[in-house]
Amino acid sequence: MTEHESPPDRAFRAEVRDWLRTELAGGFAHARGLGGPGREHEAFEERLAWERHMAAAGWTCVGWPEEYGGRGATVEQQVIFNEEYALADAPARVNHIGENLLGPTLIAFGTDAQRARFLPPIVAAEELWCQGYSEPDAGSDLANVQTRAELDGGEWVITGQKVWTSLAVESDWCFAVCRTEPGSSRHQGLSYLLVPMRQDGVDIRPIVQLTGTSEFNEVFFDGARTDASNIVGAPGDGWKVAMATLGFERGVATLGQQVGFRREFEGVAELARRTGAIDDPLLRDRLTRSYMGLEIMRLNAVRTMAGVAAGAPGPESSISKLVWGTWHRELGELAMDVLGAAGLVMDGEPYDLNDWQRLFLFSRADTIYAGSNEIQRNIIAERVLGLPREARG
């Protein structure tokens, strides 16, 4: 990859690589490889300490403009950063929701006062964020949000239930989509509120996932309060802001995941060689197809990057989401088939999963979160291919 890079990008890669390699060989050597899908709670405090260490050296929020504490890195450099991060086997990030979702949203839609209040603690990894969108009856159909918020003096008072809220237990703040105009429906009358999580009116209940861990949670707001100024965009105009956040979610950070995918693929191929499964013509064929999928994703990533460079990622980013989600889920299935009967047995009591079992179980979620496969297909059909819109109930 480096041969096509400009001299400044090559220098940037070298700088990132040197820093990561040095720090992860030194005081943070123990943190290498910690965390990740299905292991979200692993060494959370150590990973938070690592993130703060990165912050002190200026390696968080690298893509943000310098005036907000970032490095103003170009899209190419952000991809380089994410690639090197994965190659260095650095610990899974703990504040990616603040850095990749809320931060860019505040930069685009927030007030100066909101940016001054909320961006520095994200850069410093001092305040962690979660995303309060989904509800029991509002997932793919997000416009059906029922959580209410009303002004009481100088504060919003929030009542309702969110669900599948990743990292809510660890978070200090939540950006929540709430219905602020009584009697409104669908996309109208929603607002984008910033709500402190550590208060009496917030009850967080972790949900145990297939992996045995609890990355996501139910969140109950029962008279939770936030200052009237903690609204992004105009009251009732939160849908636009919420959609912009989803656009950022499919942005550059997902491109770095390609390196992780490649390593996982190589691990499965190595496993197949070791167990002899590679001699099975059907498994061999699936391994080959998986490899081709990796190459297709690489090309797709370049296309998505071109969209990011031109502004926010367009609906074409749904193609990347659909392709990588499906590819990764199938890699998990392939890993289990390569393991054969051994894949059905836990490594230890009571529920000690090995890496391949964890990959298989967690990757079931890949085709659901950040927009399910069916929803991506609808977006591609309607907004990329221009096919007739799906009938609305």
Ligand SMILES: Cc1cc2nc3c(=O)[nH]c(=O)nc-3n(C[C@H](O)[C@H](O)[C@H](O)COP(=O)(O)OP(=O)(O)OC[C@H]3O[C@@H](n4cnc5c(N)ncnc54)[C@H](O)[C@@H]3O)c2cc1C
């Ligand atoms: C690991 C993980 C982490 C998550 N983290 C968060 C988070 O931090 N914050 C947050 O707010 N949410 C989070 N979510 C929730 C996620 O956004 C939703 O699960 C997702 O939007 C789907 O909504 P749902 O689960 O309600 O399913 P539903 O919307 O009920 O969908 C059920 C099924 O019906 C299909 N379907 C629905 N509508 C249509 C349609 N119009 N056409 C065709 N098929 C359709 C779906 O594709 C799916 O297969 C997370 C989910 C997962 C799995």
